[in-house]
Structures are given as C-alpha cells and as structure tokens.
Amino acid sequence: MLQRGQYDRAIDKASEKLMKKPDNGKELAVLKEAYELANTFDQERIDFLELEGLEESWVEIYLLYEEMNIRQNKVRRLPSQVRSQFTFVNYDQKIVDSKAAAADVSYRRGEEFLAAGDKLSARQAYNEFEQADLIYPGYRDVVQKMAEAEIAGRNNALFLIENNSGMVVPEFFDSEIKKVTLKELNTLWLNIDTYENESIDYDHFVILNITDISFSPETIERRTFTESREIQDGMRYQLDDNGNVMKDSTGTDIRVPNMITVSAEITETVQLKSAVVGGSLNVYDLRTDQLVKTDNIGVEAVFRHRFGEYSGDRRALSEELQAVMRGREVPFPANEEMMMDAAELLKDRSKAIVARNRRVLES
Structure with a gap:
C-alpha cells in the first residue's frame, strides 16, 4: 500500500x-x-x-x-x-478559518443565484446554501435562505377536473376524485394541489378532461352445465383377479378407498352492469400557455353478481360453486353508485399518469 x-x-x-x-x-x-x-x-x-x-x-x-x-x-x-x-x-484554527471561508463562499454564491430571480437559479442557490450548511451547520441564516430558495425554485401544479361528456354528474363525483393523494408525488421541486391555493401562482394545470360517460344496460345471463368429480365414498375390499379378497402379510383383509363419480346439473345466473368513463389527462404549462403533455385515460367499473341453483349431488360442486349456489338475486346498482366506483378507478389511474409526468411538471 x-x-x-x-x-x-x-x-x-x-x-x-x-x-x-x-x-x-x-x-x-x-x-x-x-x-x-x-x-x-x-x-x-x-x-x-x-x-x-x-x-x-x-x-x-x-x-x-x-x-x-x-x-x-x-x-x-x-x-x-x-x-x-x-x-x-494543532489544526483547530486552520480548520475553523477554512471552514468559515468555505461556508461563506457557498453562502455568497447562493445569494447571487437567488438574486437572479428564476427557478433554475433558485435551485442552484439551494444547493449552495445546503453546501454551506453541511460545512458549517447553523452558519448565519443559511437555514432560512435554504427555505427561501426552496420556495422560489419549486414548481406548483393544480389538478382540475373538466366534464365535457355532455352528461351531468353528481357533485360527489368531482369531490371523490379530488381525494386522490397526489401530495405523495411531491418532491423538493414540485408541489401538486388538488384544491386551489389563492396565494400560489401555478406553473402547470393538470386537467382531467372527461369526454365520455356511458352505462351498459342491466343484463342477466344464464347458462346450464354439468359438473362431475371423483370422490371417496367409504372403503371397499381389494379383490384379486379371481374376485377373492386380498390379504396383507399379517392375514388381514386389505381395504382401499371406494372412489365414485358424482354429478350435478347447475344453472348459473350472472347479473352484469358497467360504467365507462373516458377522456384524457392534459398538462398545460401556464408560463407559455402550451399543452405540453396529454395521455388518454379510461376506466370501466363493472358490477358482476353470480348466483344459481343445482340438481344432483352437491358433492360434485367446488367450493366456489357452492358459494355461488348460496347466493340470491340482488338489485342492480344505480348509475350514481357505478359513478362512485368509476371515480375510485379514476383516482388510481390519474395518480399513475401524474407520477409518470413528474419530470415534466418539475421542469
């Protein structure tokens, strides 16, 4: 070495x-x-x-x-x-002097960047102030300066919903979608609001533009089929080729599981209804008044309920089919309920798209 x-x-x-x-x-x-x-x-x-x-x-x-x-x-x-x-x-004095000088250089460079007044410079200022604080914790008002640079360098986006489908939606639809937890996507240089803060000048609008809302008819589908399975039905004596009961080495009669095939005829009923909501998620840069990114978005909320009846041997039914046979017909959900289910799906889909576009919103 x-x-x-x-x-x-x-x-x-x-x-x-x-x-x-x-x-x-x-x-x-x-x-x-x-x-x-x-x-x-x-x-x-x-x-x-x-x-x-x-x-x-x-x-x-x-x-x-x-x-x-x-x-x-x-x-x-x-x-x-x-x-x-x-x-x-003894290096103490040398360390103290060079430490203060190093922190002062970064501090003054940070002030110069911050005075430039643009977001990119503010982010560079933050890095300089952070360097000063790492070198000399608590140096002057560096923590306050970091906070100023963070605010000045941060982009702010507002999430909005526009209904251009031609269909009136209940009030809860908008409020439910706006419960989407976009705050989890925030970074040092990005803040996303779902409700407008009047004290903020926003850099971007993220608009969920709904252009299509439709509901399927309430349908009932039936099908009849047969289920069979082999099951054990007690025990039987094992016979040799001559029809005699076989014995083991101790002379005891050999018994084996008695397997039989059982069947049941099943009539299954399925209730179906769906709600489709489609449109796009658009990102607008308010500084240039330009559409900078658009993604198609669509969800389908599906109501599907199964019930039925059977004839024959219940043992032929799987556990899943036995649960279906215990069911009964239920009322179809109203359109408003289907819209609520669609809103839940839209929240997740919107969040995923915004997450993919985070770099666009930060720039």
Whole structure:
C-alpha cells in the first residue's frame, strides 16, 4: 500500500498492527513514512490552492485540513511508545478559518443565484446554501435562505377536473376524485394541489378532461352445465383377479378407498352492469400557455353478481360453486353508485399518469 501511494490505507493497516504489537519496528517504519508522505502531499496541495487564491478552493482546503486532523488523531490513539515517535500539530484554527471561508463562499454564491430571480437559479442557490450548511451547520441564516430558495425554485401544479361528456354528474363525483393523494408525488421541486391555493401562482394545470360517460344496460345471463368429480365414498375390499379378497402379510383383509363419480346439473345466473368513463389527462404549462403533455385515460367499473341453483349431488360442486349456489338475486346498482366506483378507478389511474409526468411538471 505504501509503495502504491495508498498512504491512508497503509496508515490504517500499520496502526491496526501496532495497536496489538507496539514494538513492531517494521510496521512503525511504514506508519512513519506513510504519515509523513500523506501530510506532505496534503500540505503542498493546500499551499498551492492558497497561492492560487480562488474562492471556490476554500472547500477543498477545509476538507484537506480535516483529513490531516483525522489522520493525526488515528496516531494519537496508538500506545505511548508509538505516539512518542511523532510530532503533532494543532489544526483547530486552520480548520475553523477554512471552514468559515468555505461556508461563506457557498453562502455568497447562493445569494447571487437567488438574486437572479428564476427557478433554475433558485435551485442552484439551494444547493449552495445546503453546501454551506453541511460545512458549517447553523452558519448565519443559511437555514432560512435554504427555505427561501426552496420556495422560489419549486414548481406548483393544480389538478382540475373538466366534464365535457355532455352528461351531468353528481357533485360527489368531482369531490371523490379530488381525494386522490397526489401530495405523495411531491418532491423538493414540485408541489401538486388538488384544491386551489389563492396565494400560489401555478406553473402547470393538470386537467382531467372527461369526454365520455356511458352505462351498459342491466343484463342477466344464464347458462346450464354439468359438473362431475371423483370422490371417496367409504372403503371397499381389494379383490384379486379371481374376485377373492386380498390379504396383507399379517392375514388381514386389505381395504382401499371406494372412489365414485358424482354429478350435478347447475344453472348459473350472472347479473352484469358497467360504467365507462373516458377522456384524457392534459398538462398545460401556464408560463407559455402550451399543452405540453396529454395521455388518454379510461376506466370501466363493472358490477358482476353470480348466483344459481343445482340438481344432483352437491358433492360434485367446488367450493366456489357452492358459494355461488348460496347466493340470491340482488338489485342492480344505480348509475350514481357505478359513478362512485368509476371515480375510485379514476383516482388510481390519474395518480399513475401524474407520477409518470413528474419530470415534466418539475421542469
């Protein structure tokens, strides 16, 4: 590791061995050389950056001082006979000064980006303020500045419903669809409302445009069929080819399951009704007044109820058919109920489409 220039790895490995065996001269030599070379390279890099005088270099300078301090603390934890071979430096002031300078550079760059007034610059400002806060937690009012940049850089979208189907829908239909949990799709740079907030200037409208609402007739379908299955009906004696009862090795008569085939004739009735709602989900960019994305959307809510009767052996029926045979005819749901079922499906479908278009809404 030392020969390959992996000085910090060499320091870690040598320190591990010296912690167990402080008098290991070979490992001590490796530690001393790796420690000196690592610090020399870091200090030369710091000297160059300070000579170059670029503001953005303060972050790297701070990180280099931190690395040198961490390296030094590793050696300080070793047994005294090893520690005594090293001279230690107090980096505290260097770290504090470079840390403040690095945070200040990011803070001022953030202010410049934020002053530009556009969303992309505000997002860059947020990154700079976040960097300043990571380097120097609580630096000045950086947390407040991050909040300002987040608000300034965020896109806001409003989810709306338009009924262009020519059919009057009940009030609950709109309110039920607007219960869709689009807030779960929000990101740092995107907020989606389902009800208008008058204090927000929206960047996008997401419009669920309903163009078709239709209901199928209430239909009843019947079919008659036969079910058969093989079942066990008690036990019987096993016979040989001559018709005699077979015996086992103890002389006991051999008995086997008696399998028979049973059948039942079934008349199944199915009640059917459906509601279809179709249209499109359209994304409008209000800054350019352009339709930027459109997706077709359609759902079908289906009412399907099965019941019936049978004649013959009940044992021929599967568990599913037995449950169907216990059913009875029920009233068909009203159109309003079918609309409620369709609204539930529309919520899920709308959410899935909005999730796919999240990048469009963020840009």
